[in-house]
Amino acid sequence: MLRDETVCGPPGIDEDLGAVAAGIRALRELALDPVASEDGARVYDFSIRWGVLMSGRLKRLEHYHRAGELTEGQERGYRLLRGELKEAAPLAEGLGIGGPTVPLED
Numbered sequence: 473m474l475r476d477e478t479v480c481g482p483p484g485i486d487e488d489l490g491a492v493a494a495g496i497r498a499l500r501e502l503a504l505d506p507v508a509s510e511d512g513a514r515v516y517d518f519s520i521r522w523g524v525l526m527s528g529r530l531k532r533l534e535h536y537h538r539a540g541e542l543t544e545g546q547e548r549g550y551r552l553l554r555g556e557l558k559e560a561a562p563l564a565e566g567l568g569i570g571g572p573t574v575p576l577e578d
Contacts, residue, residue, distance in 0.1 A: 481543040482536050488529040489549045495525040496556050503563035519569040526573045530557075534574040 502508050502518055509515065536542050537550050558576040565571060 481546045482541050485533065485536060485542060485546050488533050489546065489553060491529050492525050492533070492553055493556070495522060496553075496560050499560055499563055499567075503567055509567060515567050515569070519567070522564070522569055526570060530572060530574055 498518065499522065502515065533542075533550055533553070537547065542550060554572075554574070554576045557572045561571045561576075
């Protein structure tokens with residue numbers, strides 16, 4: 473059976489949105505926990521996972537956004553996600569890990 477991409481958007485986009493949103497929640501939890509945020513091994517481990525999200529899933533979302541291939545709902549979700557990333561970027565900076573790798577505003 474063929475997918476109707478005009479309704480569904482590219483495969484995996486909803487999972488990408490969910491994974492990046494979960495990463496933002498984890499970033500907030502780590503950054504706001506004074507004990508965890510001082511644990512170098514924990515911050516390093518998180519920074520690896522965060523980097524994969526930023527350079528993989530987030531870049532993929534940006535690609536499909538720029539190509540105009542996201543559904544209306546996915547576009548809304550992506551805009552909200554970028555707003556959350558903009559708010560969370562100082563937390564990443566405070567932990568000494570990389571920030572978002574895409575423009576956070578159009």
